[in-house]
Amino acid sequence: MTFLAAPTVTYSILYNFLFDLISIQYIYYSCSFVSQRAMELLSRAWAVFCYGTGITSALSIVLYLFPFMFYSIFGRNQNLRKRYDAEWAIVTGASSGIGKAVVKKLARQGINCCVVALNDHLMTNAMTEFHREFPLVEFRSIPVDLCCQPERYMGTIIEATKNLNISIVVNNAGYLVMSFFHRRSMEAHLKQIEVNQLAALRITWHFYQRLIEEKKKGCILFTSSAVCYLPAPFASMYGATKSFLTHFATSLAIEAESKGIDVTVVSPSFTHTNLYAKTPKFGVINALARIGWTPEDVAQVILDSAGRFIVRDCGAYALCTCILGRILDANAMSKLIVPFRDSMAPPGASSGK
Numbered sequence: 383m384t385f386l387a388a389p390t391v392t393y394s395i396l397y398n399f400l401f402d403l404i405s406i407q408y409i410y411y412s413c414s415f416v417s418q419r420a421m422e423l424l425s426r427a428w429a430v431f432c433y434g435t436g437i438t439s440a441l442s443i444v445l446y447l448f449p450f451m452f453y454s455i456f457g458r459n460q461n462l463r464k465r466y467d468a469e470w471a472i473v474t475g476a477s478s479g480i481g482k483a484v485v486k487k488l489a490r491q492g493i494n495c496c497v498v499a500l501n502d503h504l505m506t507n508a509m510t511e512f513h514r515e516f517p518l519v520e521f522r523s524i525p526v527d528l529c530c531q532p533e534r535y536m537g538t539i540i541e542a543t544k545n546l547n548i549s550i551v552v553n554n555a556g557y558l559v560m561s562f563f564h565r566r567s568m569e570a571h572l573k574q575i576e577v578n579q580l581a582a583l584r585i586t587w588h589f590y591q592r593l594i595e596e597k598k599k600g601c602i603l604f605t606s607s608a609v610c611y612l613p614a615p616f617a618s619m620y621g622a623t624k625s626f627l628t629h630f631a632t633s634l635a636i637e638a639e640s641k642g643i644d645v646t647v648v649s650p651s652f653t654h655t656n657l658y659a660k661t662p663k664f665g666v667i668n669a670l671a672r673i674g675w676t677p678e679d680v681a682q683v684i685l686d687s688a689g690r691f692i693v694r695d696c697g698a699y700a701l702c703t704c705i706l707g708r709i710l711d712a713n714a715m716s717k718l719i720v721p722f723r724d725s726m727a728p729p730g731a732s733s734g735k
């Protein structure tokens with residue numbers, strides 16, 4: 383704590399000292415008609431304001447980073463089977479990437495998993511892999527398309543899980559399309575909202591009700607994204623769905639606490655998965671890929687965060703965007719991004735699911 387507090391407080395004091403000095407000079411020269419006494423009072427008030435805001439922002443950053451660093455060092459490999467007395471989990475988007483890694487980590491703890499994903503070769507391959515690697519754990523495949531006909535996919539999920547004791551829900555399915563907003567049809571936008579956001583909402587509603595009715599403890603986890611903190615030009619729908627998840631989970635967590643249900647949302651930075659398979663490869667994406675995480679590491683953070691964090695950022699990019707979001711308001715942030723807009727535009731991006 384001290385090694386973090388020391389530089390931040392020093393920064394805050396230095397920063398405010400400079401600010402203080404410049405402002406006092408300015409006030410002094412521009413208001414020479416004001417009496418000496420009034421000037422002194424004014425400069426003292428200004429100094430209190432500057433030190434106050436500086437120390438507050440330094441504290442805010444330290445409070446943000448401390449739990450983060452603590453659990454990264456001392457909180458690895460949390461046993462969810464023990465914590466929630468968990469027999470079964472349900473994971474959406476579990477046929478590849480982060481979701482698949484989450485299933486494997488849960489299986490390693492002896493937790494049986496319902497695997498929700500599209501009915502494609504990825505699902506078939508993932509199921510074969512799960513059975514081969516964990517012969518003593520049960521897996522149930524639930525092949526559904528989460529992009530449309532919610533009554534249908536929810537019906538399938540409810541039917542497939544009705545006799546199972548599910549205490550861990552991982553809302554992870556999602557996809558990214560990088561495109562100009564106007565180049566995609568309204569239908570395509572709505573499909574993305576259904577998969578990334580509404581499916582998570584419907585699934586949460588169902589299993590949350592069940593946990594409450596059965597008076598069981600459990601956890602509901604969400605995979606959001608680092609983009610939830612910043613404007614996301616050319617991925618506006620993706621960014622909006624992720625902001626929804628983060629805000630929804632943060633609010634629900636407070637309600638759910640009294641029921642013994644933990645709600646956690648994790649915002650990963652760039653992760654090496656199929657998410658970018660259909661997006662054009664250009665400057666920003668290539669740069670982020672260089673510091674990208676593996677899906678296994680992100681899955682570990684998701685499971686280690688259950689019940690310990692409500693919101694957890696994962697990776698340097700998420701950390702920086704979150705801190706930037708605390709310092710700059712949306713107007714200032716947008717002004718900062720506008721000059722780089724053209725270099726961020728994906729060349730000819732309009733494809734995707």
Ligand SMILES: NC(=O)c1ccc[n+]([C@@H]2O[C@H](COP(=O)([O-])OP(=O)(O)OC[C@H]3O[C@@H](n4cnc5c(N)ncnc54)[C@H](OP(=O)(O)O)[C@@H]3O)[C@@H](O)[C@H]2O)c1
Binds near residue numbers: 474504555650656
């Ligand atoms: N990779 C990153 O850099 C990154 C960063 C921040 C957040 N995230 C989030 O992490 C989550 C997992 O993504 P990932 O990176 O692991 O990518 P991924 O490998 O493409 O996994 C996405 C999963 O969602 C499933 N899915 C997509 N559309 C679906 C639909 N209509 N119905 C049912 N399932 C569907 C996919 O199935 P199919 O493979 O069969 O399509 C796949 O299992 C997403 O919510 C993503 O937004 C990823």
